[in-house]
Amino acid sequence: xxxKREPPASSPASAKAPSGKRPRPKTPQDPSQGPQGVxxxxxxxxxxxxxxxxxxDPRGKFRPLHKFNPVRLGYIxxxxxxxxxxxxxxxxxxxxxxxxxxxxxxxxxxxxMTRLGAEVVGADAGEANIKTASVHAAEQxxxxxxxxxTAEALAEAGEKFDVILNMEVIEHVADxxxxxxxxxxxxxxxxxxxxxTLNRTLKALGLAVIGAEYVxxxxxxxxxxxxxxxxxxxxxRHLQRQKLKVNHLTGVSYNPLQDRWFLSGDRDVNYMLxxxxxx
Amino acid sequence: xSTAQSKQDPEMFDIAVVGxxxxxxxxxxxxxxxxxxxxxxxxxxPEEVARAEFDGRVSAxxxxxxxxxxxxxxxxxxxxxxxxxxxxxxxxGKVGGRAAPFFLHFDAADNEAGPLMHMAENRHIxxxxxxxxxxxxxxxxxxxxxxAESFARDAGGVEVRLASGRVIRARLAVAADGRASRxxxxxxxxxxxxxxxxxxxVTTVEHELPHDGTAQxxxxxSGPFAILPMQGNRSSxxxxxxxxxxxxIMAMDEEGFARECAKRFGDYxxxxxxxxxxxxxxxxxxxxxxxxxxRIALVGDAAHVLHPLAGQGLNWGLKDAxxxxxxxxxxxxxxxxxxxxxxxxxxxxxxxxxxxSLALVTDGLNRLFSNDVGPLRLxxxxxxxxxxxxxxxxxxxxREAAGGSGDVPKLLKGEPV
Numbered sequence: 001x002x003x004k005r006e007p008p009a010s011s012p013a014s015a016k017a018p019s020g021k022r023p024r025p026k027t028p029q030d031p032s033q034g035p036q037g038v039x040x041x042x043x044x045x046x047x048x049x050x051x052x053x054x055x056x057d058p059r060g061k062f063r064p065l066h067k068f069n070p071v072r073l074g075y076i077x078x079x080x081x082x083x084x085x086x087x088x089x090x091x092x093x094x095x096x097x098x099x100x101x102x103x104x105x106x107x108x109x110x111x112x113m114t115r116l117g118a119e120v121v122g123a124d125a126g127e128a129n130i131k132t133a134s135v136h137a138a139e140q141x142x143x144x145x146x147x148x149x150t151a152e153a154l155a156e157a158g159e160k161f162d163v164i165l166n167m168e169v170i171e172h173v174a175d176x177x178x179x180x181x182x183x184x185x186x187x188x189x190x191x192x193x194x195x196x197t198l199n200r201t202l203k204a205l206g207l208a209v210i211g212a213e214y215v216x217x218x219x220x221x222x223x224x225x226x227x228x229x230x231x232x233x234x235x236x237r238h239l240q241r242q243k244l245k246v247n248h249l250t251g252v253s254y255n256p257l258q259d260r261w262f263l264s265g266d267r268d269v270n271y272m273l274x275x276x277x278x279x
Numbered sequence: 280x281s282t283a284q285s286k287q288d289p290e291m292f293d294i295a296v297v298g299x300x301x302x303x304x305x306x307x308x309x310x311x312x313x314x315x316x317x318x319x320x321x322x323x324x325p326e327e328v329a330r331a332e333f334d335g336r337v338s339a340x341x342x343x344x345x346x347x348x349x350x351x352x353x354x355x356x357x358x359x360x361x362x363x364x365x366x367x368x369x370x371x372g373k374v375g376g377r378a379a380p381f382f383l384h385f386d387a388a389d390n391e392a393g394p395l396m397h398m399a400e401n402r403h404i405x406x407x408x409x410x411x412x413x414x415x416x417x418x419x420x421x422x423x424x425x426x427a428e429s430f431a432r433d434a435g436g437v438e439v440r441l442a443s444g445r446v447i448r449a450r451l452a453v454a455a456d457g458r459a460s461r462x463x464x465x466x467x468x469x470x471x472x473x474x475x476x477x478x479x480x481v482t483t484v485e486h487e488l489p490h491d492g493t494a495q496x497x498x499x500x501s502g503p504f505a506i507l508p509m510q511g512n513r514s515s516x517x518x519x520x521x522x523x524x525x526x527x528i529m530a531m532d533e534e535g536f537a538r539e540c541a542k543r544f545g546d547y548x549x550x551x552x553x554x555x556x557x558x559x560x561x562x563x564x565x566x567x568x569x570x571x572x573x574r575i576a577l578v579g580d581a582a583h584v585l586h587p588l589a590g591q592g593l594n595w596g597l598k599d600a601x602x603x604x605x606x607x608x609x610x611x612x613x614x615x616x617x618x619x620x621x622x623x624x625x626x627x628x629x630x631x632x633x634x635x636s637l638a639l640v641t642d643g644l645n646r647l648f649s650n651d652v653g654p655l656r657l658x659x660x661x662x663x664x665x666x667x668x669x670x671x672x673x674x675x676x677x678r679e680a681a682g683g684s685g686d687v688p689k690l691l692k693g694e695p696v
Contacts, residue, residue, distance in 0.1 A: 052434075053434070056619065056621075057620070058619065058620045059624075066621040069615065069621075073615065074612075074613050077612070091611070111614070112613060112614025113614060114614075115615075115616075116613075136434075139433070140434070141435055
């Protein structure tokens with residue numbers, strides 16, 4: 001189950017206002033101007049604001065992602081705190097860390113990471129996603145450096161990060177090795193990368209593709225290509241080629257009765273891992 | 280004046296609690312303890328609500344509610360004001376009739392945890408919560424007396440404009456402003472409900488003999504009549520009566536009122552007389568269809584008004600408060616937006632089912648008992664008699680009243696009571 005890559009920005013229907021009840025945001029920050037100069041044309045703000053509202057509507061079409069978000073956020077928080085020896089009880093434990101959210105979409109990870117104190121760069125190749133995310137962050141009074149760019153371009157520019165979030169991205173990437181090489185190049189020597197993806201098992205084909213896309217209708221058909229899913233062993237070999245090693249691996253499972261996701265030992269469908277540079 | 284103030288920058292908070300009453304102030308204490316910067320707004324000055332005339336009612340506090348008060352620092356200021364209830368007698372009766380046999384009897388011997396519950400005067404709870412607030416972390420900001428005049432909501436927060444001209448902005452606003460909640464109306468959250476054509480009359484009675492911590496509940500044809508032990512030789516009457524008669528009784532002079540009381544009170548506590556002011560209020564059931572909307576959550580009477588026969592009103596409001604603090608703290612812990620629907624829906628799922636269940640059970644009990652129809656009398660005599668004989672069922676009802684059991688009432692899961 002992985003709705004993050006859904007491209008709502010390309011659908012004109014998704015641009016209409018949800019119900020007309022949402023007033024124009026009143027914010028201290030000018031929503032047309034992201035912190036690092038993502039410009040959103042004044043005439044486009046209403047459209048991107050409506051799209052942001054749709055991204056962030058927990059009862060809307062991103063419902064599965066909102067359900068999934070707490071478990072992966074909890075995992076990121078505890079793994080980052082453990083890796084850097086941070087105070088778990090602090091309100092902003094990630095203060096002082098520079099974090100890259102690759103494939104940030106509407107900002108569903110970038111915003112929480114910013115609230116937890118991290119200095120966040122959110123990158124997405126889709127310009128509509130970046131505009132949507134920028135408008136929403138301004139509405140929430142959060143300073144996030146959103147950029148319509150790729151991992152390769154950021155690495156080329158010499159960007160460095162303490163934490164790289166690579167969540168539900170790898171299964172959509174054309175050249176996994178080139179992509180991971182770019183990520184590895186941006187990782188500081190003491191840094192960490194957290195990845196989440198889908199396993200290439202029959203169970204994943206049944207649940208994440210046929211179940212979520214065709215039976216339950218959680219995701220648009222064609223969101224995932226099962227053949228591009230990778231197993232934890234394959235992922236580990238890809239990482240090794242970039243001088244990265246896996247130091248934590250967990251499964252993520254869904255409880256349909258509670259309608260909640262939880263960390264588990266079952267890595268057959270969704271799994272997450274932590275990779276660090278080999279020293 | 281207002282034009283100049285409308286331009287001012289709002290004061291920023293994580294959370295605004297509208298209504299600093301029996302539920303609102305403990306809720307704000309809980310938020311402050313969890314590290315949130317919280318504003319609690321109340322129209323009444325704290326010294327005003329401490330007066331006996333302001334609210335002479337009493338509340339039953341379950342062991343779970345007392346534990347929560349302990350955690351919030353309220354209990355030390357309330358401890359010597361609590362009257363333990365060690366017995367509850369439930370009786371089916373007739374006005375002026377012969378003392379009916381007890382059909383249902385709960386006592387502390389059934390409950391390993393000590394007293395079934397404690398009675399406290401509402402004003403003592405308010406005073407204790409106020410004392411706790413004065414010692415709370417400085418992230419708690421009490422704004423009283425001041426009224427919430429109007430509300431506005433945008434994608435990032437809720438703004439509350441106060442009568443004084445102050446403007447409060449918060450990421451989450453909580454309606455703890457009672458059954459006629461204005462914040463609920465602003466949020467467009469609808470309620471369902473009905474009135475019982477009954478009024479509740481509340482007063483305090485002094486009596487000759489000690490009550491020994493026993494609470495009495497008579498199911499009279501006109502509605503339940505409860506005698507709740509207070510400290511000393513005093514009890515609080517919670518007396519439900521058909522609306523027309525209740526109005527007549529409320530208008531009576533002291534002598535007439537005392538006579539009407541005596542007809543129902545019986546003589547088991549010796550000579551007795553009503554003292555102090557009387558209050559009356561219409562009884563009805565009211566439930567909010569939704570407890571949450573974007574950036575707004577309902578707690579306590581704003582979310583649910585139950586029939587007082589269950590004695591659970593405040594306990595349920597405090598459960599709302601406890602659940603909302605927990606959900607909000609967990610949301611903030613992972614960096615999510617505390618006012619987002621995604622977060623608030625968890626609170627709604629947690630609390631709404633419970634409240635609806637209890638409301639339907641108490642509504643059903645009230646309807647079953649508030650009449651004088653022969654066959655129904657027989658039915659409920661048999662029914663209550665059976666429950667009284669079944670130890671496990673009785674203990675279940677007691678645990679439920681104590682707030683210590685699971686979130687879902689067994690009756691609604693199809694399990695035996």
